[in-house]
Amino acid sequence: MTGCLMLAAVNFHTLLFYLFALLACGFAVGVVVADNVVRMALYLVLSLGATAGLFFLAGAEFIGAMQLMIYVGGTLVLLVFGVMLTAQAPFVTIKTSPGDRVLAGVVAASLLALLLQAAFSVEAWRRPGLGEVAQPAATPIGVALVGVRVDEPPAGTPPGVRSGYLLPFEIVSIHLLVVLVGAAYLARAKRRRTQRAIDVAASVQSLVEPVVEVPRQARGSASALATGGTR
């Protein structure tokens, strides 16, 4: 066993690529297949973490770290908060009808076939790469976001064509500010004249409970009050 391991050269880049790709795709399929919404959230976190590993392997260190910090560490924490807030017993597992699932499976299979055919269609994409250590890209990206391009242009580009990314950077900054204000407004605690549907449901339950408890008064009024109180 070790003999054949020593003979064959293990290319770590390829090995790690397959590892991360299997994790990312496997957990993505797990998100689709899982019924429990909390487990779906966990699988999504692991899938996106493995995708960050793929980014590191492709040489995009800065984007990989961004993915971990913003996507996994920010967006998914938000998502998990949302899951926790709404993961009451009846909503943790909501099943879809089998007919819908079959239809979705057929559409997905045809879409996947189309995409895979497109992925293998261009000859230039099938040639294997160098797989060497990445060129650091943090400074060129940072400077490009301020408007200056310092990376070398591909051969044949006329001078002065490439622009920096200052305008999209500013637009995204304003966009994030707008989203911050908007989301905070949408999710504010509202003072309502009419009760929320949740509170109506809860108060109906608390009204029903003592009525049901009356025939069992032998247990004493204390227990009826207790069950009514914890509703």
Add this chain to the structure above:
Amino acid sequence: MADFLINSVGLPPWLAWTVVAGVAAFLILNVIAGGALVFIWAERKIAARIQDRLGPTRTGGRFGWLQSLADGIKLLAKEDLMPEGADGLLFRIAPYVSFCASFAAFIALPFAFDFVGQRLNVGVFFVVAVLGLEVFGVILAGYASASKWSLFGAMREAAQVVSYEVPLGMCVVVPVMLAGTMDLVTIAEKQAGWFTNWYLFHDPFTFVVFWVYVTCAVASVNRAPFDLAEAESELVAGFHTEYSGLRWSFFFMAEYGSMFLVSALAAVLFLGGWNGPVPVATLLGLSEGTGDTAHYFVRLIGCGNLLLKATLGVLVMMWIRWTLPRLRIDQVMTVCLKYCTPIAAVMFAGAMLWQLFLPGGLAPGLSRPAGEVREGWLPGPGGAARGSVGQAAEKTVAQVQP
């Protein structure tokens, strides 16, 4: 070390790299686990002395040296419980998620010039990003315990950690701006020389930013006075109420590992990293080189320097814990959003203006010129030439910085 294995021992390259990775992981694991043992003992002794009592005095001699070991053995032998309504997979996986996040952040932390797991160009960013992943273990633990107290503790802790990432990020950006790179090795290298080179003493804004960083770091690892998640007097034990034995010890290794990590990060960013207060190696005439036994010895001393500074940071955190009362959750959020974030933002602006108008600092003679730094990215002594990218970038950077 990989070159030594490939050339002298004759191993195939892939096996040599595997061995190097294994040795690095083993060393870091020892730092975390051994550190946790030492810190738990230190915490009990410090807590005892602050509370005017003695602490462990029986196990292993007069000072209770072996108390942590005894605790570890006890935890290993404990019964492995799981609450009845708990989600099995999530309950089991939560401690490992927390521990892996804490462990993975050590990859990019440099212990000396060549003693770094992986020299990342975005080292600072990576460490801060991975620190923010620890919150998943906490949330999973709180939810999977099927107990509302655990869930409350977990939600509070998650809200706290996520909120404090904002001022933490802003505090961390100030030394990055002063050094001009996110590479942790380069940031520490630029603080070589006398202790006046340390970024802590670079300008008053960075000095204030260091203390804001300490506050945010303490909140980020959920230590008192920000330890609502494990508030013993309120929530039993918060998110790890239902955990016992080895699973609980994983959470605690993750917590002490994170404490050590943020202290080591503070040491690298603000306190000069592995450089001591007096540049002994330079005074002795040892020029910065590689591959010699003397330089290896110098680097070992540097590693010891960093461990000493990080340990001091952890001890200061313990001191704060047993001195200050606990904050309420609304006070925690107020401190984050109304105090730490604006102060960090204003100090960042101040440090930026200082760097613009006084780039050499108040005493230009004491600071080390940037040209001698062994930056792995820009072409220069010891750095790999990157061709036109490096030169073009260096030209642009030189135009921007006076």
Add this chain to the structure above:
Amino acid sequence: MSGMLGIGVAIAGPVFAAADGVSVAHYLVVGAILFTAGIVCMAVKRNALGVLMGIELVLNGANVNFIAFASPYLRGQGAVSLGIDGQVIALFVILLAAAEAAVALAITLNFYNNHSTVDVDRADDLKG
């Protein structure tokens, strides 16, 4: 025992066969699988948060594609890649996905407060 060896060889085969490197097509396959999984998630899940997770998967599939096109190390000698442009596009996608997830969660929370359920099949107030 021989079965395990067979499985090991089957897994190790492509690893050693592709020992000369991973190409862009490998990354595109991963992106395609993530994208398709996201589409199925959006179509099949009745939980509003499940639909949101599908959206995140779709955006990540697109990001994997961008990073694959942007990397000069997945192409052979002398080939041209997108370079920094691809990475900056992926960066903006991440930022906008975060913004959109925040708004989507606020909408979901409002939906939950109004209908006391996160089941999207119950959102049929405007049904004719």
